[in-house]
Amino acid sequence: MRGRTAALAAVLDQGAAGLTNILVLVLAARLSTASGFARFSMVYLVFTVVLGLFMAYVGQALVLVNAAADRVATACRSALAFTAVAALAVGAVLALVGGAAPAGWQALAALGAVLPVVLLQDAARYCFSVLGRPHHALAADGLRLVSTVTALALQPEGASPARLVVAWGLAAVPSLLLAVLLLRRPLAGAGTELRPYLVRGHLGRRFAVEFAVGNGSSQLAVLGLGALGNPLAVGALRGASALFGPLNVFFGAAQAFGPPLLNRLGGGGAVVRATVLLGGALAAVGAVWGAVWWLLPDGWGRQVLGDTWPAVAELLPATGTQYTLMGFGVSALLTLRVLSPRETLTVQVVFSLLSVGLMYAGFAWAGAVGAAWGLAAGSAMKAVAAWLRVLRVRRRERTPAPDAGASPEPTPSP
Template sequence: MPIMTSVQADERRPAIPRSNALWGVGDQAVSMASNFLLTVIVARVSSPRDFGLFTLTMAGFILVLGVARAVVSEIVIIRHAVLDIDEQQVAYRQALGATAAIAVPLAVIFLAAEAAIFGSLGSVTVIIFVALAPLLLQDAARFLLITVGQARLAFYNDMAWLVLELVGFAAVLELAGHGRQTELVVAAWAVAGAACALIALRQLRSFPHLAGGAHWLRRNADLSWPAVVEFLSGQGAAQLVLFIVSAGVGVEAAGGWRGAFVLFGPLGVLTTGLGMAIVPALARQFHDGDRSSALRTCLVAAAVVAGASALLGLVLTFNLFSIGSELLGKTWPLAAAVMAPVAVQKTLEAFSLGAVVGLRGASLVSRSMRVRLVLAALSIAVASFSFATTSLRPVAWGQAAVMSIGLVLFWLQLVRHVRNTPAKHRVAGRT
């Protein structure tokens, strides 16, 4: 195959508009609103026990979704943004096929785990099991649309899901009896998502290629497995730290600490949406040897997210407008006691985002994985000190200190790569 110059490659790639990042953030906001609405409606129509079972089932679904993203979707935005239009069409069919291929074993694992935990399969579990493949495809298609600079279409797709689920919820609340409302609400959400998966495939003008999916998984295993390990280590450490803190200083204090993190939920819209949108641009910049632009993009992203986090942290720490106390109610005093260290931790984490997305854009997932494993071990070690204190505040400050180490390590990895990479180095794209 003849080697194309950067200019020729740019002409063959779909353009990524500057507004793509904003549409990406908007898309993530709509997606989170859809899931939030589902949780609120289920909470209103369910008994406390049924709602507890629902939250555990959804936690399993979110874990499965995160693994699917690590195996396929994140790799798509890292590796396929540098391909030309014709190569992208082939690669995207294969990536969708890979998503469909892993949906089956993930669904079986999900079902087996739920059965092992609860002793039997509930209706909500079965509904999500049946709908898992189209739901994973819809999410993968979102990533693909953002990668090709069509985050606007991803936003429209998630908005369609929100509208369809609202119609479904209204019908259930109006027509269904109280006995099966929980299952019917979840079914309305899942059916809306499955319909939007078909719409997304139409938007992409691409459909899954199962045989090509197996080829895609083999070819991209060098990035997907480190991404899965990083995701699971981060999620696993966070949950283990919460359990350790609960055992050390008590469930009430741990609940207040968790409540402090929940108040930073809106920041997740910005971090996730912005990260999804700028990684394709970074992949192209590193691919074309434009190191200075890539590093500048990372710094700007870090500054934007860290600035937003610091501002939110100040508002919550000083309880301006009574936001914290209004949202958390009786839990607020416990959350307020650790709000300052949590705000510092979240701001440091936000500034680290620039380096994390930079490492992804440079196809260096294994490096960010190693840093994440170090941070997981340090977080668990710091949490263990909760058994030696009656206050959670020292442990919270310790977690902030761990994140400061993470910030240094993430940026050190990125800066070393930028300095040691020749100006015209290209990261290999794979189909």
């Protein structure tokens, strides 16, 4: 495919995947009671963490493969085989835990049953990426979007969280079958090597650690609110994040496709100016999007999120502020990724953990509303810290290095 067509297909694919995740939460909220959606949200959050770890360990290492076509095919086939084996093992553990857990956690067992299907479908997306076939990824994810919406829309009102999880998971089967069909030719004759995933130096371990201390820690912290505190708070926070899901697609697209474009600008100053404008644009979109939902009449809100809407509506000022600030934070981290990639890890680790602490402090102070304001405060601090790093990198670039070849000036004689 041509470069522009491939880029467009990749953007559309990311949009389809993001929209699927948004509509899963929206449809589940409409079909469930507030308590039922809270339980569904907690199980879906478990899936989000497991997916993030898998795709960090397998997918992110896979897309860095740069070798001959036969090696790429072997890498893809190996990634799919490892994902299948590991997903079966993790799924069995989740099924056992869900079966032994108190009533109301049957949805966790349901997640264990469908986990191999959904993880394999997502792993196929990375194979299409490394094979240079984003249009095939778009076809598979487009089919999954349609199948998921159809499967959930056919569920009765008041459906249990376990039933919704099963419907959502089985909806990925047509997409997985299509992916297998599309991968059959490019992977024909390729070998399978599982050993590289088990050795100590596997690159995916670093990516998994970055995810665990970054996004994973914040998601597990939200899950902890439900396990140790109030499950309804998880439903409210997840419902609010679903409303702002389109912004996550924008943020992800900026991080995925921004570096190649910014590298063409040819200088640190030009990159900073471009990302400042990008940050302002993302922040403005976040503010407007939050205001639209905040001004929405209650009746319309209930049409979107059902019984969960009243709890979500209380969080909209805080969540809108958080996403406005995230626009500046994303642009700052994007700047660092282009100018000095090693600078991002510390910011991500320190301020992701700080956000977790602020969320728990806010929850102890004012429940779910306080937790949402804690997350907003964490986003503000992360954005400030990231831009301060950018300024430090720019000062370092502008400071001329000492000329090692120059001879020292003579000392004047007395």
